Amino acid sequence: MRLFFALWPGDETVAALSAVAEEAARRWGGRPMRPETLHLTLAFLGEIEPGRLNQAEEAADGIDAKAFDFSLDRLGYWPHNHIFWAGCTRREVRLQGLAQELGDRLRERGFALERRSFSPHVTLVRKMAAAPQPLPDLPACRWHCGEFTLVRSLSAGSGVEYQKLASWKLG
Ligand code: ATP
Ligand code: MG
Secondary structure, eight states, X not given: OEEEEEEOOOHHHHHHHHHHHHHHHHHHOSEXXXXXXXXXXXXXXXXXXXXXXXXXXXXXXXXXXXXXXXXXXXXXXXXXXXXXXXXXXXXXXXXXXXXXXXXXXXXXXXXXXXXXXXXXXXXEEESOOSOOSSOOOOOOEEEEEOEXXXXXXXXXXXXXXEEEEEEEEOO
16 A cells, blocks of 8 residues: 555635646646645655554554644745645744654654655646746645545556545644
């Protein structure tokens, strides 16, 4: 099973981000993410034996973080994977803290996560050939984070499909 932990945006955030994704794909090409697939990855586990699912859940069970808000307020483009994304200008301490705590607890249980530093972003458009010049502004988009979710990634004929397996509420 291909698994990852992520935050799923609320309806208003989805509406704002998908409008930006549609418009960007129309202007600069690429495939906009479908609204229901928009997410922010906290930790990517990769291919995991189904028998280890409970260890991933155990890592999440012990998280002791409070709910928090943060803002997505910038757009960016990564040339290496042709992804157009929304992210944060400032370091969002609570968000970083949650990803760090979850990552630590997963590593303690033997999951091999990437060492490269956490770079919070929401992929908006895939397969965009080149960076928009100049990059447009993103009106600050507020996100209330009250829970996080364990997700299974399935490749479907029509693209990727995400299946939510379980969610954990933040205090
Ligand atoms: P596809 O790979 O089929 O185009 P996808 O990238 O959305 O679709 P996955 O590769 O299963 O699906 O990735 C699920 C999530 O985990 C995505 O948000 C992706 O950006 C992130 N992710 C994938 N690989 C890594 C990685 N090596 N390190 C960190 N995050 C990753
Ligand atoms: Mg991928």
